Amino acid sequence: xxxxxxxxxxxxxxxxxxxxxxxxxxxxxxxxxxxxxxxxxxxxxxxxxxxxxxxxxxxxxxxxxxxxxxxxxxxxxxxxxxxxxxxxxxxxxxxxxxxxxxxxxxxxxxxxxxxxxxxxxxxxxxxxxxxxxxxxxxxxxxxxxxxxxxxxxxxxxxxxxxxxxxxxxxxxxxxxxxxxxxxxxxxxxxxxxxxxxxxxxxxxxxxxxxxxxxxxxxxxxxxxxxxxxxxxxxxxxxxxxxxxxxxxxxxxxxxxxxx
Amino acid sequence: xxxxxxxxxxxxxxxxxxxxxxxxxxxxxxxxxxxxxxxxxxxxxxxxxxxxxxxxxxxxxxxxxxxxxxxxxxxxxxxxxxxxxxxxxxxxxxxxxxxxxxxxxxxxxxxxxxxxxxxxxxxxxxxxxxxxxxxxxxxxxxxxxxxxxxxxxxxxxxxxxxxxxxxxxxxxxxxxxxxxxxxxxxxxxxxxxxxxxxxxxxxxxxxxxxxxxxxxxxxxxxxxxxxxxxxxxxxxxxxxxxxxxxxxxxxxxxxxxxxxxxxxxxxxxxxxxxxxxxxxxxxxxxxxxxxxxxxxxxxxxxxxxxxxxxxxxxxxxxxxxxxxxxxxxxxxxxxxxxxxxxxxxxxxxxxxxxxxxxxxxxxxxxxxxxxxxxxxxxxxxxxxxxxxxxxxxxxxxxxxxxxxxxxxxxxxx
Ligand SMILES: Cc1ncc(COP(=O)(O)O)c(C=O)c1O
Numbered sequence: 155x156x157x158x159x160x161x162x163x164x165x166x167x168x169x170x171x172x173x174x175x176x177x178x179x180x181x182x183x184x185x186x187x188x189x190x191x192x193x194x195x196x197x198x199x200x201x202x203x204x205x206x207x208x209x210x211x212x213x214x215x216x217x218x219x220x221x222x223x224x225x226x227x228x229x230x231x232x233x234x235x236x237x238x239x240x241x242x243x244x245x246x247x248x249x250x251x252x253x254x255x256x257x258x259x260x261x262x263x264x265x266x267x268x269x270x271x272x273x274x275x276x277x278x279x280x281x282x283x284x285x286x287x288x289x290x291x292x293x294x295x296x297x298x299x300x301x302x303x304x305x306x307x308x309x310x311x312x313x314x315x316x317x318x319x320x321x322x323x324x325x326x327x328x329x330x331x332x333x334x335x336x337x338x339x340x341x342x343x344x345x346x347x348x349x350x351x352x353x354x355x356x357x358x359x360x361x362x363x364x365x366x367x368x369x370x371x372x373x374x375x376x377x378x379x380x381x382x383x384x385x386x387x388x389x390x391x392x393x394x395x396x397x398x399x400x401x402x403x404x405x406x407x408x409x410x411x412x413x
Numbered sequence: 414x415x416x417x418x419x420x421x422x423x424x425x426x427x428x429x430x431x432x433x434x435x436x437x438x439x440x441x442x443x444x445x446x447x448x449x450x451x452x453x454x455x456x457x458x459x460x461x462x463x464x465x466x467x468x469x470x471x472x473x474x475x476x477x478x479x480x481x482x483x484x485x486x487x488x489x490x491x492x493x494x495x496x497x498x499x500x501x502x503x504x505x506x507x508x509x510x511x512x513x514x515x516x517x518x519x520x521x522x523x524x525x526x527x528x529x530x531x532x533x534x535x536x537x538x539x540x541x542x543x544x545x546x547x548x549x550x551x552x553x554x555x556x557x558x559x560x561x562x563x564x565x566x567x568x569x570x571x572x573x574x575x576x577x578x579x580x581x582x583x584x585x586x587x588x589x590x591x592x593x594x595x596x597x598x599x600x601x602x603x604x605x606x607x608x609x610x611x612x613x614x615x616x617x618x619x620x621x622x623x624x625x626x627x628x629x630x631x632x633x634x635x636x637x638x639x640x641x642x643x644x645x646x647x648x649x650x651x652x653x654x655x656x657x658x659x660x661x662x663x664x665x666x667x668x669x670x671x672x673x674x675x676x677x678x679x680x681x682x683x684x685x686x687x688x689x690x691x692x693x694x695x696x697x698x699x700x701x702x703x704x705x706x707x708x709x710x711x712x713x714x715x716x717x718x719x720x721x722x723x724x725x726x727x728x729x730x731x732x733x734x735x736x737x738x739x740x741x742x743x744x745x746x747x748x749x750x751x752x753x754x755x756x757x758x759x760x761x762x763x764x765x766x767x768x769x770x771x772x773x774x775x776x777x778x779x780x781x782x783x784x785x786x787x788x789x790x791x792x793x794x795x796x797x798x799x800x801x802x803x804x805x806x807x808x809x810x811x812x813x814x815x816x817x818x819x820x821x822x823x824x825x826x
Contacts, residue, residue, distance in 0.1 A: 207721075207722065208591065208722040209591065209597075209708055209709075209723050211446075211447065211603045212447045212604075212607070213604075214604070215590075218590055218591075225722060230720045231720055231721075253445055254708055254715075254717075254723070255720065255721045255722075257706060257707055258704075258706060258717065258720065258721025259721065279447050279448075280446060280447060280707070280710075282446060282447070282448050283448075284444060284451070285435070285443055285444060285445055302448075303447070303448045304448060305448040305449035305451075306449070307448075307452045307453070307610065307611070308448060308451070308452065309452060312451070312452075316448075327448065327449060330449065330608050330609070330610070330611070331604075331607055331608035332447075332604045332607050332608065
């Protein structure tokens, strides 16, 4: 059953909970669906499923490698959505992918396929606000919530427009750069979070580069929660399965709850 | 236009047309980038628009093109080649510019803009190494830091250019992701730009990428076509060449050339890399075999599989080894104003030796595709006696070792 993103995250936030959204590359190994279930059991409030693209310009080496591996294992947008349709995890699911795959499938068709697969939201990092309209129309028609990204370089006027158009939540990029683990939380993270919170009442999450439970707790002081990608995917690339994924996401959950 | 003496400020024709909307050439173009880059692209667009209509900027650019880059480059009438092919062949000699290819025209303009925006560092992608060398050259000239991304495969086949870049003070990053060629070098340059956009300008080397690059790079390259038109008329007693031919990687030498002839009757032909043959699947022919998509910030035509994953290109020439094409070419192809043909690796090699033997000019492997295509079609789809202008986008020194090995089976020591 599809769980809509924004109402679910708002309700969780209202309980005083910090939101945790892990990213899992779709099709990365035969246990990937188990990994999704495991991170939900470990306390995820929504899950981003990556549909791998050959040329992921917003991703660092970890997600690049995961994408290449998944593609080599014959993961396709179609196969990932078909498999995701069997998930019934009780939290919202979103896809994260690049615009070429969406365009190639056809905007209406892709949006409809997401809806059929029980996917509530979409994050397309190379589709900025200015180019959004055709996809947004198709997504709206199918009831798919499109999450927009804001960056430290986003101007104040743009930030307002972005927050206005974003559905599900608003995704604040916590640093200047692409995805990948960092040794400490970027200096821009706090300000990014505060700017989002001042601009919108929608759930505001920080992501990109948030790598450890401590960093997650620190970031969540400035926002409603965090997205965790490369730090989880690296564990999967190193051979970790659902158990390791649950341990790691569980440790982030604990840190958020105690912060 | 009267062509001034070499070394003096060159003549620049007035600016050409802007794309419509957000960088659109019909259905192609646009600005599909991560949010982090949007403000920088807006600033670049505004700065370029202002600079390109300001006399001060244009005068300095014209001066640099003359005194530093060695423009204007001549148009050479190729008597022996013409006789061999039964055509009348003219060559626009971008091989004679400083650094040996048309890439310098674009890079000097972008380096001036970089300084104007108060940025201190240039990054670039490079395939053949010509754009990397040109960027490293401009960085040295303007006192900017420079980082060049180059696919590991290209680092290997263009070793001379790697060394030249290092000599010029640039750092060269060997890119191993994906297919380790030009497309992956662009990916890594974009990623680096996302991290450093506040201090760094990404000096894209062709008429590709997000708006305003396809427009801006065409404008910085249009001097090629504007000069060639007037020079051809001087040779052809006022007439335009009947056919204008250029090789197409991303498409900057072709777009710069076409810009000068778009309002004439000349037939415009872009030559893509057919690699091992269009049917082999190993080629770089984005117009012939690509489908619409969005990659590297632009909507254009790309080689893709049935899911929309980008397919690796193949070409003997690193500069044409790219699975996409600039959006204005996609639009010109759709409208029919230009037509796009292709030449295989072997035909390019034949063009390479043909020009060397008949004219004493060693072309780069990229424009050797244009020569190879004209040679193949002369007397067939190109009627005998046709006047053909070919843009010789660069010189062949960088390719000499690779071609020698290919033709003799032995590595040069
Ligand atoms: C000599 C030469 N010609 C052509 C090209 C292809 O680029 P474009 O199609 O942008 O002219 C290159 C690129 O490296 C080059 O070095």
